Amino acid sequence: xxxxxxxxxxxxxxxxxxxxxxxxxxxxxxxxxxxxxxxxxxxxxxxxxxxxxxxxxxxxxxxxxxxxxxxxxxxxxxxxxxxxxxxxxxxxxxxxxxxxxxxxxxxxxxxxxxxxxxxxxxxxxxxxxxxxxxxxxxxxxxxxxxxxxxxxxxxxxxxxxx
Amino acid sequence: xxxxxxxxxxxxxxxxxxxxxxxxxxxxxxxxxxxxxxxxxxxxxxxxxxxxxxxxxxxxxxxxxxxxxxxxxxxxxxxxxxxxxxxxxxxxxxxxxxxxxxxxxx
Numbered sequence: 288x289x290x291x292x293x294x295x296x297x298x299x300x301x302x303x304x305x306x307x308x309x310x311x312x313x314x315x316x317x318x319x320x321x322x323x324x325x326x327x328x329x330x331x332x333x334x335x336x337x338x339x340x341x342x343x344x345x346x347x348x349x350x351x352x353x354x355x356x357x358x359x360x361x362x363x364x365x366x367x368x369x370x371x372x373x374x375x376x377x378x379x380x381x382x383x384x385x386x387x388x389x390x391x392x393x394x395x396x397x398x399x400x401x402x403x404x405x406x407x408x409x410x411x412x413x414x415x416x417x418x419x420x421x422x423x424x425x426x427x428x429x430x431x432x433x434x435x436x437x438x439x440x441x442x443x444x445x446x447x448x449x
Numbered sequence: 450x451x452x453x454x455x456x457x458x459x460x461x462x463x464x465x466x467x468x469x470x471x472x473x474x475x476x477x478x479x480x481x482x483x484x485x486x487x488x489x490x491x492x493x494x495x496x497x498x499x500x501x502x503x504x505x506x507x508x509x510x511x512x513x514x515x516x517x518x519x520x521x522x523x524x525x526x527x528x529x530x531x532x533x534x535x536x537x538x539x540x541x542x543x544x545x546x547x548x549x550x551x552x553x554x555x
Binding site for chain 2: 288291292295296298299302303305306311314315318321322325328329332333334336337340341344345348349352353355356357359360361378379381382385386389390393394398405406408409410411412413415416417420421424428431432434435438439441442443
């Protein structure tokens with residue numbers, strides 16, 4: 288229980304760092320660290336397959352995508368960095384208050400009434416459920432993947448905006 | 450549901466709501482398109498964790514894992530296409546300011 292809470296706290300701190308980091312590159316690294324911590328949490332909750340996909344796709348691929356996008360845009364001039372950082376921090380002044388307010392309200396609300404009937408357990412392994420029980424979802428997933436691939440090809444194509 | 454599981458769900462729920470709040474706040478206050486994507490990504494991670502924690506609490510781990518895998522795949526497609534859009538907007542307007550999106554036709 289304590290280890291789980293510690294993991295949640297670390298994940299939250301990494302996410303806040305990703306939001307607060309004055310440079311976008313550091314924010315992307317913060318997001319990668321958040322993904323790694325989410326992976327550890329997934330393993331902790333007995334979800335090794337989801338964990339490995341989170342690690343490879345979110346911590347790996349998405350970080351590469353973010354760094355590629357950052358490298359494609361013009362960086363801030365070194366002289367302007369301190370000013371940009373100041374403006375950036377000023378926007379997040381209210382974030383601790385918002386988080387404290389929401390957290391405080393949730394703590395004050397206490398445990399929710401969980402005397403509801405639990406949904407039926409879907410039997411079978413992850414592979415069986417993924418490939419057999421959720422076949423219709425799989426078709427939609429493949430369509431979304433193809434749409435994403437074609438979208439990326441069109442958007443990243445050189446000269447398309449000229 | 451055991452008391453320990455209830456405590457775990459409660460603690461996880463608080464942290465996940467705070468993660469989502471952080472992502473929403475980031476999207477609301479920033480004017481940088483890349484930071485909007487980062488906020489979206491943080492919210493996605495909270496939702497992935499919520500699915501898994503829900504499956505863990507209801508002893509439906511296999512189903513929760515398959516849903517989480519689907520969610521992660523959709524998430525990466527959304528981020529990749531959005532990243533392409535950000536690059537495209539930058540090429541058009543030479544700026545990553547969200548205000549430039551308002552200048553687009555349509």
